[in-house]
Amino acid sequence: MSSRSDNHSNSAALAAGGRGRDVIVVGASAGGVEALQGFVAGLPHELAASVLVVLHLPPGGSSALPAILQRAGELPVAAARHGEALVHGRVYVAPPNHHLLLLDGTVALSHGPTENGRRPAINALFRSAAIAAGPATTGVLLSGVLDDGVAGLLSIVSRGGTVVVQDPEEALFPTMPRHALASLRVDHVLPVRAIGSLLDKLSREEVEIGSAPAPSRLMRLENDIATTDSPAHARHDPAQLGPVSGFTCPDCDGALVEMSPATRYRCRVGHAWTAEALLNALGGSWERALSIAIRTLDEKAALSKRMADQARERGSTELAGRYNHNAAEAMDAAALLRGPLEVAARQGGETR
Structure with a gap:
């Protein structure tokens, strides 16, 4: 009888030939902790596949997610470590501020450019698995806002992999x-607790790795960018990715080029954006600019009022009047700017 450790994937296993659908990549964002708990609870203890998980996390500190998921199911769960080989029946969780990638059958962690403002990013994991494992990859997309993961699912489909989406x-x-449902052919739509039994069946289906279409040039270029340990060391030419878009990157103010299929953007540093995420980030940029302008005007009004009081105490009535006029102008301007900001806040609440 072979042990679980005897079943680990390595670069040789990724060569042409038959293997099961034994690489499962999972992405989640808002509401993802609850979804992942249900997902892990449904995984069988003898799953013939490795599971790699990305949940959007704040960049600082540590994550309690591995411990939370360990309590939710039977499979061992741990934070992913750079360079470790994949083992069937284990769950690998992306640590904060690192992309989780699959390279030549081993786990890789990188500090590459953010995608949709996120590191770890779902698209980065999905794309790397599509390149490394082709049709042996199953991509699972769970609860979340915006559309991170959709481009990665398209990469998985292009390589003959399987796509599962939470209902x-x-x-x-x-x-x-x-x-995801609006953008591509989804193979299965299920409640999270029903996904595990499906993955168990899929992991035992044999697929021919050598029959998969080759990764596109753009897919490989983007994967290379994600594996770069630091954006400061990026060595890619944006012109290789697509034409200049006329938009600027919210992260670094660099020019963005437009990529297809599925309209997306990248800058010279390597920051990547889907159209949906870029629109959301640009909305955040103008909201921050308005907030700064309102704060500045409020401070100008307060200081003008203070200076008017001081001038009045000195008997300078005319000067006090000018300061009061300045205060009134600043207050009127701030009130004018507050309108659009309040509308944006209401719309944001309705979207969430």
Whole structure:
């Protein structure tokens, strides 16, 4: 009888030939902790596949997600470590501020450029698995906002892999699953607790790695960018990715080029954006600019009032009047700017 450790994938196993659908990549965002708990609870203890998980996390500190998921199911769960070989029946969780990637059958962690403002990013994991494992890859997209993961699912489909999406009716935040359903052919739509039994069956189906279409040049270029340990060391030419878009990167103010299929953007540093995420980030940029302008005007009004009081105490009535006029102008301008900001806040609440 072979042990579980005897079943680990390595670069030789990724060569042409038959193997099971034994690489499962999972992405989640808002509402993802609850979705992942249900997902892990449904995984069988003898799963003939490795599971790699990305949940959008704040960049600083550590994550309690491995411990939370360990309590939810039977499989061992741990934070992924750079260079470790994949083992069937284990769950590898992306640590904060690192992309989780699959390279030549081993786990890789990188500090590469953010994608959709995120590191770890779902698209980065999905794309790397599509290149490394082709049709042996199953991509699973769970609860979340915006559309991170959809481009990665397209990469998986292009390489003959399988796509599973959480039922949007069940998801706490259904936007990511809905974007997937609207953008590509999805093989299975299920509640999270039903996904595990499906993956168990899929992991035992043999696929021919050598029959998969080759990764596109753009897919390989983007994967190379993600593996770069630091954006400061990026060595790619944006012209290789597509034409100049006329838009600027919200992260670094660099020029963005437009990539297809599925309209996306990258800058020279390597920051990547889907159209949906870029639109959301640009909205955040102008909201921050308005907030700064309002704060500045409020401070100008307060200082003008203070100076008017001081001038009045000195008997300078005319000067006090000018300061009061300046205060009134600043208050009127701030009130004018508050209108659009309040509308944006209401719309944001309705979207969430």
